[in-house]
Amino acid sequence: MNENKVSSQMKHWVEGKDLVVERMFNAPRDLVFKAFTDPDHLANWWGPKGWETTIHRFELEPKGVWHYCMHCVDKEQVDFYGQKSCGKSVFHEIISPEKLTFTDTFADEEGNPTPGAPEMFITLTFEEKQDKTKLISRTQFSSEEELPKVMDMGMVQGLASHYEELENYLKQL
Template sequence: MNENKVSSQMKHRVEGKDLVVERMFNAPRDLVFKAFSEPDHLASWWGPKGWDTTIYRFEFEPNGVWHYCMRCIDKDQGDFYGQESWGRSVFHEIISPEKIVYTDVFADEKGNPVPNAPEMFITLKLEEHQCKTKLILRTQFKSEEELPKVMDMGMVKGLASHYEELDEYLKQL
């Protein structure tokens, strides 16, 4: 089991065709769950630093769809500035405040999956640890070959930035 640290806050490891990410947040589990389950909260932090997220559809229930667009608004990010990244998720299981299971795929502005884009089966678990919350994200790919492609695209670095944004947002609440 190869384990790496992207920052002092986040650890990740690869287990076959799964990417497992762990990070501790200095906030109660109910609040972290709310940040993932309410669209106003989610839009306030979702995406890496320098990106803005607009949520077009959010049905937080089993078989509900979440359709969103992240836009790079930071001119210092060079070629990324102005780029859009659309996503579409379908929720499968929700156990408040401890677990969210969903599939996620790159999509177009209408919510159609991008051809040949990897579909990710994601299990998000939140564990309470003395008024703090441990987030465990398990992203499963259909094959072991898909995982390195997504990692080469910067998925781990993006998640680290993503969770830094969540950490900052939780401090404001």
């Protein structure tokens, strides 16, 4: 098991072909779960800092589709400014407010999966810790070789930024 810290708030490690990420949020579990499962909430925080998210489709049910596109609007992010990144997820299991499972892949603006992009099976577990929530994200890849490729693309840093945006959004609610 290889463990690293991105910030004092988030830690991650690799177990075989799985990337495991843990983060504590200063909000009740019901609220954190709702932030992940209500498209109006998701659109307000999903994506790294400096990016805006448009949700094209969101069906919170088994086999339901979540299709979204993120757009970099921060001119300070010179290399990324103006770029779009889209994703498509298919939900498998929804146990409110404890767990979500879904497959996720990069997609185009119409929701077609990007050829050759890895498909990730993601399990989000929401654990209640007094008035806080421990989020455990387990992302499983089809092979141990795919995981480093996605990590080299900045997946861990992207998740850290996503979760910082979520923490800031939760403070507003």
